[in-house]
Amino acid sequence: MSPAGQILSTAQMRGAEDALIAAGVSVEALMQRAGQGAADWVWRMAGAQRRVTVLCGPGNNGGDGWIIAETLRQRGGQVAVVEAAAPRSAAAQVAKAGFRGAVVEAASGDVLVDCLYGTGLTRGLGESDLALLHGLAARHAYRIALDVPSGISSDTGAAWNDGLPDYHLTIALGAWKPAHGLMPACAAMGAMRLVEIGCAAVEGAGRWIARPEFSAPAPDAHKYRRGMLGVVAGAMSGAAILAATSAQGAGAGYVKLFAHTPVHTPPDLVCAAPDYSDPRLSALLVGPGLGRDAQGFFALAQAVEAGKPLVLDADALHLLTKGMRATIATPHEGELAAMEQIFGSGGEDKITRARALAQASGMVIVAKGPDTVVAAPDGRWALAPRASSWLSTAGTGDVLAGAIASRLASGATPFDAACQGVWLHGEAARITPAPFSAGELVKSIPSAYRACL
Ligand SMILES: NC(=O)C1=CN([C@@H]2O[C@H](COP(=O)(O)OP(=O)(O)OC[C@H]3O[C@@H](n4cnc5c(N)ncnc54)[C@H](OP(=O)(O)O)[C@@H]3O)[C@@H](O)[C@H]2O)[C@@H](O)CC1
Numbered sequence: 001m002s003p004a005g006q007i008l009s010t011a012q013m014r015g016a017e018d019a020l021i022a023a024g025v026s027v028e029a030l031m032q033r034a035g036q037g038a039a040d041w042v043w044r045m046a047g048a049q050r051r052v053t054v055l056c057g058p059g060n061n062g063g064d065g066w067i068i069a070e071t072l073r074q075r076g077g078q079v080a081v082v083e084a085a086a087p088r089s090a091a092a093q094v095a096k097a098g099f100r101g102a103v104v105e106a107a108s109g110d111v112l113v114d115c116l117y118g119t120g121l122t123r124g125l126g127e128s129d130l131a132l133l134h135g136l137a138a139r140h141a142y143r144i145a146l147d148v149p150s151g152i153s154s155d156t157g158a159a160w161n162d163g164l165p166d167y168h169l170t171i172a173l174g175a176w177k178p179a180h181g182l183m184p185a186c187a188a189m190g191a192m193r194l195v196e197i198g199c200a201a202v203e204g205a206g207r208w209i210a211r212p213e214f215s216a217p218a219p220d221a222h223k224y225r226r227g228m229l230g231v232v233a234g235a236m237s238g239a240a241i242l243a244a245t246s247a248q249g250a251g252a253g254y255v256k257l258f259a260h261t262p263v264h265t266p267p268d269l270v271c272a273a274p275d276y277s278d279p280r281l282s283a284l285l286v287g288p289g290l291g292r293d294a295q296g297f298f299a300l301a302q303a304v305e306a307g308k309p310l311v312l313d314a315d316a317l318h319l320l321t322k323g324m325r326a327t328i329a330t331p332h333e334g335e336l337a338a339m340e341q342i343f344g345s346g347g348e349d350k351i352t353r354a355r356a357l358a359q360a361s362g363m364v365i366v367a368k369g370p371d372t373v374v375a376a377p378d379g380r381w382a383l384a385p386r387a388s389s390w391l392s393t394a395g396t397g398d399v400l401a402g403a404i405a406s407r408l409a410s411g412a413t414p415f416d417a418a419c420q421g422v423w424l425h426g427e428a429a430r431i432t433p434a435p436f437s438a439g440e441l442v443k444s445i446p447s448a449y450r451a452c453l
Pocket residue numbers: 017027030031034035057058059060061062064088089116117118119120121122123124125126146147148173174197
């Protein structure tokens with residue numbers, strides 16, 4: 001994997017930095033790279049006209065701040081430093097010694113650069129740090145967080161303190177961190193930019209879900225070769241029809257609705273009684289609108305028995321039993337908790353939880369929500385880029401499940417199918433005029449697909 005998009009925990013980031021240091025790069029040189037790269041972004045926002053205040057804490061995040069301040073000063077920027085605490089590390093002390101500008105007690109200005117704490121924060125901010133941060137945040141209209149906003153856990157995205165300021169820009173250093181994609185932290189980060197410092201690819205790193213690349217069907221393609229998906233309908237057939245419509249737009253050549261009683265479907269969607277013996281059937285989706293009664297359980301058990309690549313969503317995730325094998329599951333928070341009960345897994349944050357559940361269940365887990373995590377049983381994991389908050393409406397999960405199942409039926413590996421479906425869903429939301437219903441969202445799936453050709 002390329003190091004460019006990798007997402008590293010604090011421990012992995014330290015390892016990557018240690019590897020650079022072992023290869024002969026000094027900590028001071030790394031700090032210069034990080035600080036100067038960040039200063040470029042601050043300069044883009046502030047230029048020479050706007051007054052910049054850099055808040056420097058005791059660690060290397062503060063060290064970066066001193067370098068940012070000096071870099072801006074040398075370019076002719078108006079910059080002052082507020083020193084929350086004296087630097088503790090040798091590199092940060094060198095950085096401070098290199099600053100030739102003004103150090104002030106309290107400041108107002110146009111742009112605040114928060115370099116109070118970065119990845120080394122181990123507990124909540126104390127009262128004086130909080131008061132300083134709040135006061136400065138209130139007196140600066142534009143706020144930039146360096147690496148991560150001070151007061152949040154870089155590994156989990158949790159806030160150590162209540163009521164932390166929000167930011168217009170967050171500049172990640174060296175690599176992305178889990179907090180850049182996890183709630184609640186990522187909601188307060190504004191735009192996000194990365195400054196590279198030369199880290200190599202790290203084993204076990206996460207990655208961002210990126211736009212997939214698809215190609216037009218081969219000249220001799222036919223509907224079965226492009227993938228045939230069966231969507232199992234249950235008590236509420238509307239949800240299954242929505243998922244099936246999404247699947248039709250996401251690449252599968254043939255989508256069939258399996259219903260025990262005839263359902264009125266659009267003209268291009270075939271409805272038939274469940275028959276899983278067709279060897280051309282390449283994947284199944286069960287769960288949207290299934291119902292949680294005995295009939296729902298029977299339909300789920302039948303689908304599992306078919307032994308096809310299988311996507312589980314919604315009610316199927318509540319009916320699931322430990323022995324049932326499936327390929328991909330797409331739980332929201334409540335369904336994730338229900339699955340954790342079934343498989344006996346858990347964890348502190350969403351990435352850990354999704355990875356633990358993937359390992360315990362043997363399925364690719366799409367832990368969906370405002371911060372969607374995809375995790376595979378082999379340890380791979382990925383985060384979805386921030387998606388439209390208008391997705392918080394009924395039926396959008398059915399659209400997602402349909403898109404993922406369609407990619408699986410089309411021949412993508414389970415992990416890729418999950419990531420591709422998540423991307424198509426996010427892109428469809430981006431291009432659909434808001435506010436939208438799930439029915440409007442699903443109409444944008446083909447356009448999202450087209451963006452990948
Ligand atoms: N290493 C490198 O090569 C590079 C690192 N880079 C930069 O370094 C940052 C990570 O640096 P860091 O590890 O020094 O952590 P950082 O968050 O600045 O401060 C930790 C200090 O604060 C203290 N402390 C912790 N919590 C506290 C609290 N609540 N209240 C009070 N004190 C608290 C803690 O000491 P403690 O009290 O826990 O013993 C420690 O002294 C990273 O985000 C990036 O900006 C880049 O320049 C690239 C090169």
